[in-house]
Amino acid sequence: MSGKREEILDVSEALIRTSGFNGFSTRDVADAVGIKAASVHYHFPTKADIGVAVTERYTDRFLEALGDPDRFVKDARSAVTLYVDAFRRALVRDGKLCLCAVLGAEIGGLPTEVGQHTRIFFERNIEWLRRALAASSGARAARAKADAMHILAALEGALILSLSLDDRSVFESVGKRLIGLAEH
């Protein structure tokens, strides 16, 4: 059973998304899981290993939830609405930031491998959005990548603003605007 391993990742993800990679300790994780710190190190030799595993799992899940980006034929609005929904879940269901917004913000103080996997999250998300927009709005195909970067940046920033100001309407306002822009 890899139950404890998954529990360690669950708790670590929640802690990173709340306080950052430098804001949690293996002891915090151990306490929350109900084991000792030494046992955490059995599953993940170093803290960086935890960071990498959390980020890989987060990225895979995030993109799996988005589905096939090529399915939005002539429907950019649906694509962007779905994408905004994915970020809304981070805020509303979890009450937390996107993992990679947090890691990206402290990227200079991260173990190299964790920074690398943070970058991969962004690259894969920009590519997903670019494809979804290219499939759905033929006329603006050339601008699809610029649109993708804009949408991702605005949503990551909107989560930071919403949580800092403790005001979910900031996110909703930005999300609405992005969906509206997708139609023109």
Place this chain on the structure above:
Amino acid sequence: MSGKREEILDVSEALIRTSGFNGFSTRDVADAVGIKAASVHYHFPTKADIGVAVTERYTDRFLEALGDPDRFVKDARSAVTLYVDAFRRALVRDGKLCLCAVLGAEIGGLPTEVGQHTRIFFERNIEWLRRALAASSGARAARAKADAMHILAALEGALILSLSLDDRSVFESVGKRLIGLAEH
């Protein structure tokens, strides 16, 4: 002479903007300034005091550089261009994120007072943008606050993406788009 005090703030700001509030220590600061950790605590009794002072100074300087938001009569493009320039300086001149993007990302793991001052940065920036947009585009006055939140969110996110991906063109792309949107 408050030279050392300012030096401590300079170094602390740079360290926070690179590694986050939990990613630097008073010893790091002392070494960079060329004094001992105990001397840092003479100027700032606690680490939270450093965080508050850094954030207050950063916010005041940022808004001072922006100038009077009411001066953009019928010229939303100039207002947004100037605002984008302010964020570009963080990236190009300093090679770093906005201080409050970093602090906002780890807000759950911050001393309360530091989180409060992070919030103030966002509130003051949204208000500056709202006024600048209201002054410059009468027809869209009702949407000025929504526009303000969108612009701030997109720029904070664009800095995170640009630095994580080590690609300044991400920021430039988003900035260009925001300036373009200001004209419609």
Place this chain on the structure above:
DNA sequence: GTCTATAATTTGATAGAC
């Protein structure tokens, strides 16, 4: 796989001399 025990280092902070 989990534990106890422990090590080496770092951290935030204080006391008191100069």
Place this chain on the structure above:
DNA sequence: GTCTATCAAATTATAGAC
């Protein structure tokens, strides 16, 4: 204002028993 000296606690692990 800055230093030396010191501290208690926290942090990231490792060794080895069970």
